[in-house]
Amino acid sequence: MNSPLHHLHIRKRIYRNLEEFPHRVAWKRRFDRCMYAIAIFSPLATVPQIYDVFVRRSVAGISVTSWTLYGLLNFVWVAYGIIHKEAPIVISNIIFAIFNFSIVFGVLIFR
Numbered sequence: 001m002n003s004p005l006h007h008l009h010i011r012k013r014i015y016r017n018l019e020e021f022p023h024r025v026a027w028k029r030r031f032d033r034c035m036y037a038i039a040i041f042s043p044l045a046t047v048p049q050i051y052d053v054f055v056r057r058s059v060a061g062i063s064v065t066s067w068t069l070y071g072l073l074n075f076v077w078v079a080y081g082i083i084h085k086e087a088p089i090v091i092s093n094i095i096f097a098i099f100n101f102s103i104v105f106g107v108l109i110f111r
Contacts, residue, residue, distance in 0.1 A: 039092035046099040053106035062107050071100035 022029050052058045074097035081089030 035088040036091070039088035040095065042092050043095035043099050046096070046103070049103055050099060050106070053103055053110065057110045059107045059110050062103065064104055064107050067100050067104045067107070071097050071104065074100060 019028070022032060049062075053062070074093040077093040078090055078097070081087070081093065
């Protein structure tokens with residue numbers, strides 16, 4: 001990447017004493033790559049709840065308010081990830097928002 005923004009980004013990292021990306025240390029580089037997998041697999045923790053709502057149609061004890069707030073807060077995290085150019089944060093929170101709002105949608109349908 002030879003754009004002026006790339007050089008500005010490098011200068012910003014040096015000025016703020018941030019670590020370079022990709023990192024020179026191998027284990028940190030691998031950890032950075034693992035975060036992309038974590039970003040995709042973490043939202044899968046809500047799949048059992050989605051299964052209960054849409055397959056079993058069991059919505060007892062599910063708070064629409066809580067799941068709506070979770071979904072709205074995901075948008076704040078997406079904005080944060082975009083501002084800081086952190087793709088894992090953006091990816092995981094978009095998936096989380098979709099899952100959270102699908103639960104809200106299911107609860108409203110099957111109530």
